[in-house]
Amino acid sequence: MMYLSGLVGLLLVLTVDARVGNSSSCIETEQCLLFDVICKTEDFEVRHYDSVKWVSTNETSSSFDIAVNNGFSRLYDYINGTNDIGIKLEMVTPVIIKSYGKQGFFVMNFLLPAEYQSNPPNPTDPMVYIYTTAAMTVYVQSFDEELTGLFDRLATRSLSRDLDSIHATYVKDFHLLASYVGPTSTSRAYTEVMIVAVGEPVCTSEELNQ
Numbered sequence: 001m002m003y004l005s006g007l008v009g010l011l012l013v014l015t016v017d018a019r020v021g022n023s024s025s026c027i028e029t030e031q032c033l034l035f036d037v038i039c040k041t042e043d044f045e046v047r048h049y050d051s052v053k054w055v056s057t058n059e060t061s062s063s064f065d066i067a068v069n070n071g072f073s074r075l076y077d078y079i080n081g082t083n084d085i086g087i088k089l090e091m092v093t094p095v096i097i098k099s100y101g102k103q104g105f106f107v108m109n110f111l112l113p114a115e116y117q118s119n120p121p122n123p124t125d126p127m128v129y130i131y132t133t134a135a136m137t138v139y140v141q142s143f144d145e146e147l148t149g150l151f152d153r154l155a156t157r158s159l160s161r162d163l164d165s166i167h168a169t170y171v172k173d174f175h176l177l178a179s180y181v182g183p184t185s186t187s188r189a190y191t192e193v194m195i196v197a198v199g200e201p202v203c204t205s206e207e208l209n210q
Helices: 002-017 064-079 149-165
Strands: 020-022 031-033 036-040 045-049 052-060 095-099 105-111 128-133 136-143 175-179 191-196
Touching (some): 031 105, 052 064, 064 095, 064 105, 064 128, 136 149, 149 175, 149 191
Antiparallel strands (some): 020 031, 052 105, 095 105, 095 175, 136 191
């Protein structure tokens, strides 16, 4: 019985770790956040993400760009050894920014590698913490655009408008921005805006309803 219990526990750990890992869809990094596609329309994609751990930091600023730069620097220090065991962690994509829009409050998140999902090193910077996101279903639009304050406003407005046109129910307090290409990279920018679905997602588009 103890053997069975241990086996079940191991399988649960492997299941969690499997949602962060290697995939041909990873951009610039060996590991990335994995997801299941529920459906696609002409306007957006609906995805399901499992619960995963991040290293996170909060920023309050009237400037999106300043908030992002400050948060990125703080988290980059963490993965470069500013943690309780002084180890370096590999970068994993995407970097997620939780934006509360006009409130000027942002949460910057670096995804923890699969091997540290169950037991990540603790931050030594008091402004940095480990955070576990719940499983979620999100509406997503993708863009070949740089992650800027202007992009934040325009992309969020675009996706919100599309969701409103099909009467989808979604979280309006915040949205998520996902960046897959680093600030010093020479690769083409690739960024996504995500809005969390409430209840059963709507898998249709305005064009299909006309």
